[in-house]
Amino acid sequence: MTRTLVWFRDDLRTADHEALLQACERAENPGDVVGLYVLDEVSPGVRPLGGAARWWLHHALESLQQNLAALGIVLLLRRGDPAELLLGLAQELGAERVHWSRRYGGGERAVDAGIKAALPEHGIAVESFNASLLHEPWTVQTNTGGPYKVYTPFWRQISAREPGLPRPRPVPLGPVEAAHRRLPELSQGPGELEDWQLLPTSPDWAGGLRRNWTPTEAGGHARLKEFLATQVQDYDDARDVPADDDTSRLSPYLRFGQLSPRQVWEAAQQQSPESVGTFLSEIGWREFCWHLLFHFPQLPHTNLRPQFDAYPWRSRDDSPEEFMAWAQGRTGFPWVDAGQRQLWETGHMHNRVRMASASLLIKNLGIDWREGEAWFWDTLVDADAASNPANWQWVAGCGMDAAPYFRIFNPQRQRERFDPESRYVSTWIPELNTGEYPAPIIDLKTTREEALAHYSQISGRG
Structure with missing residues (x-):
C-alpha cells in the first residue's frame, strides 16, 4: 500500500486543493489517503489564533471532516508540535508521502522547511503545493x-x-467504500474536536457570530x-x-x-x-x-519604516481607560463606536469604518498600532497573519505604500459622508440620542495637531 498523509492548515476545503487532489489521483486502494490537522500552539514564530478565529476554526474543521468523509477520507486531529506529530503519525500509518499547501509567514516557513528536510531521512517524501x-x-x-x-x-x-x-481544480472522486475502511491501529485515535475547547463557553459570546456566518x-x-x-x-x-x-x-x-x-x-x-x-x-x-x-517577515511586530521606531506611541498599559473605551465602543465618536460594537457582536467590521477606528486609536489616542492589531487579531473572524498587520501599518504610516503617512481620518466627517442618515450608527448605538451616550474622550483638533507634530519630527529620519 502507498499511503499519503495530507496535512491541512489554512486550506480547509476539498475543491481546488492540489495537495489533496494529487494524493487521491495517485491512490491505488481505498484508504490510501488520510487527512490531518494539527492545532499548533507551540512552534516558535507561529501565532496562536484569536478567540473569534478559534470559533471559526471549530466549525470549519467540522465541515471539512464531513466533506472528506464523503470522499472516503478520515481527518485525524492532533494538538502539539507538528514536527514530532507528523513523523510519528506517518510511520504509524505506513505513509510514503506527505502533502501540504505552502505557507508564507516566517515562522510557518521555518516549521515547514524543518519537516521537509527531516521526513526524507526516514524514507517519507514531501510535496508542497500552492493553495x-x-x-x-x-x-x-x-x-x-x-x-x-x-x-x-x-x-x-x-x-x-x-x-x-x-x-480551479475539481473535488477528488472518492470511493464510497473507503469511508468504512479501518486505519491501522494508532497510538491515538482520530481525536475529538470538542476536546480542543475552541468554542467559548463561560461566557458564550459567540451568539452574534452564529447569527451572521455560515463557516x-x-x-x-x-x-x-x-x-x-x-x-x-x-x-x-x-x-x-x-x-x-x-x-x-x-x-x-x-x-x-x-x-x-x-x-x-x-x-x-x-x-x-x-x-x-x-x-x-x-x-x-x-x-x-x-x-x-x-x-518582510517582521511585518506583524516591527515598523517596516525604521524611522517610525522614534514615534512616541503609548502602550495600552500606559492608557488603559482610553484603550478600553476604544475597544468597547465608548469613545464618544459614533462612527468608531458603532464599528467596535459591530466587531464584538459579529467578528466583522466594515472596512471603511476599520480605517477610521484604527486612525483614531493610533493618531488621536496615540496608542501603538500593535495594540490595535492584537485586539483585531482576537476579535476578527477574518484576521490573518498578513492582511491584519499590513493594514494596521498602512493606517499608522509605518508600512509599505502608506502615503500619505500623515493622513488622519476624521470620524465625524466620515460619518457625515458615508452615514448621513445615521442608519449605521443607530443600529449599533441605540442610546445615541439619549443622555447615556458618552461625550468624546479627546479633542480631535488638538490630538491631530499633536500627531502631525510627531510625524514632522520623524519625517527626516529615513
Missing part, C-alpha cells in the same frame, strides 16, 4: 528583481497575468454566488456605505481556505469587467499583503 494565492510571492518581482513595496505596480503586473492563471465550505460558495449575483454590480460605490454592507464578506472564507482565490477569481470573470474591477483589486490587495509578509 492560498493567485501568484506565489517569489514569482512577482520588480524590474530590478526585488519585491514590490507599492501596491499599484504590483497590481498592474498580476492583473496582466490573469489570462495565464490555472483554472463552512458550502457557506463560502453560497456567499460568493450571492455576492456576484446581487451586489458586485454596485460594489464600486456601495462598498463605502456600511449601513448597506455591500462588501463581499468573503474574507474569512479566504482566510481559512474554504474558498481559494482562484475560485473567486474564476467566478468573478463571468461578470462584466466594469462591474468586478474594483472587487478584484481587493483580491489583489490581499495578495500584496502576503507578498509583504513573505519578503
Whole structure:
C-alpha cells in the first residue's frame, strides 16, 4: 500500500486543493489517503489564533471532516508540535508521502522547511503545493528583481497575468467504500474536536457570530454566488456605505481556505469587467499583503519604516481607560463606536469604518498600532497573519505604500459622508440620542495637531 498523509492548515476545503487532489489521483486502494490537522500552539514564530478565529476554526474543521468523509477520507486531529506529530503519525500509518499547501509567514516557513528536510531521512517524501494565492510571492518581482513595496505596480503586473492563471481544480472522486475502511491501529485515535475547547463557553459570546456566518465550505460558495449575483454590480460605490454592507464578506472564507482565490477569481470573470474591477483589486490587495509578509517577515511586530521606531506611541498599559473605551465602543465618536460594537457582536467590521477606528486609536489616542492589531487579531473572524498587520501599518504610516503617512481620518466627517442618515450608527448605538451616550474622550483638533507634530519630527529620519 502507498499511503499519503495530507496535512491541512489554512486550506480547509476539498475543491481546488492540489495537495489533496494529487494524493487521491495517485491512490491505488481505498484508504490510501488520510487527512490531518494539527492545532499548533507551540512552534516558535507561529501565532496562536484569536478567540473569534478559534470559533471559526471549530466549525470549519467540522465541515471539512464531513466533506472528506464523503470522499472516503478520515481527518485525524492532533494538538502539539507538528514536527514530532507528523513523523510519528506517518510511520504509524505506513505513509510514503506527505502533502501540504505552502505557507508564507516566517515562522510557518521555518516549521515547514524543518519537516521537509527531516521526513526524507526516514524514507517519507514531501510535496508542497500552492493553495492560498493567485501568484506565489517569489514569482512577482520588480524590474530590478526585488519585491514590490507599492501596491499599484504590483497590481498592474498580476492583473496582466490573469489570462495565464490555472483554472480551479475539481473535488477528488472518492470511493464510497473507503469511508468504512479501518486505519491501522494508532497510538491515538482520530481525536475529538470538542476536546480542543475552541468554542467559548463561560461566557458564550459567540451568539452574534452564529447569527451572521455560515463557516463552512458550502457557506463560502453560497456567499460568493450571492455576492456576484446581487451586489458586485454596485460594489464600486456601495462598498463605502456600511449601513448597506455591500462588501463581499468573503474574507474569512479566504482566510481559512474554504474558498481559494482562484475560485473567486474564476467566478468573478463571468461578470462584466466594469462591474468586478474594483472587487478584484481587493483580491489583489490581499495578495500584496502576503507578498509583504513573505519578503518582510517582521511585518506583524516591527515598523517596516525604521524611522517610525522614534514615534512616541503609548502602550495600552500606559492608557488603559482610553484603550478600553476604544475597544468597547465608548469613545464618544459614533462612527468608531458603532464599528467596535459591530466587531464584538459579529467578528466583522466594515472596512471603511476599520480605517477610521484604527486612525483614531493610533493618531488621536496615540496608542501603538500593535495594540490595535492584537485586539483585531482576537476579535476578527477574518484576521490573518498578513492582511491584519499590513493594514494596521498602512493606517499608522509605518508600512509599505502608506502615503500619505500623515493622513488622519476624521470620524465625524466620515460619518457625515458615508452615514448621513445615521442608519449605521443607530443600529449599533441605540442610546445615541439619549443622555447615556458618552461625550468624546479627546479633542480631535488638538490630538491631530499633536500627531502631525510627531510625524514632522520623524519625517527626516529615513
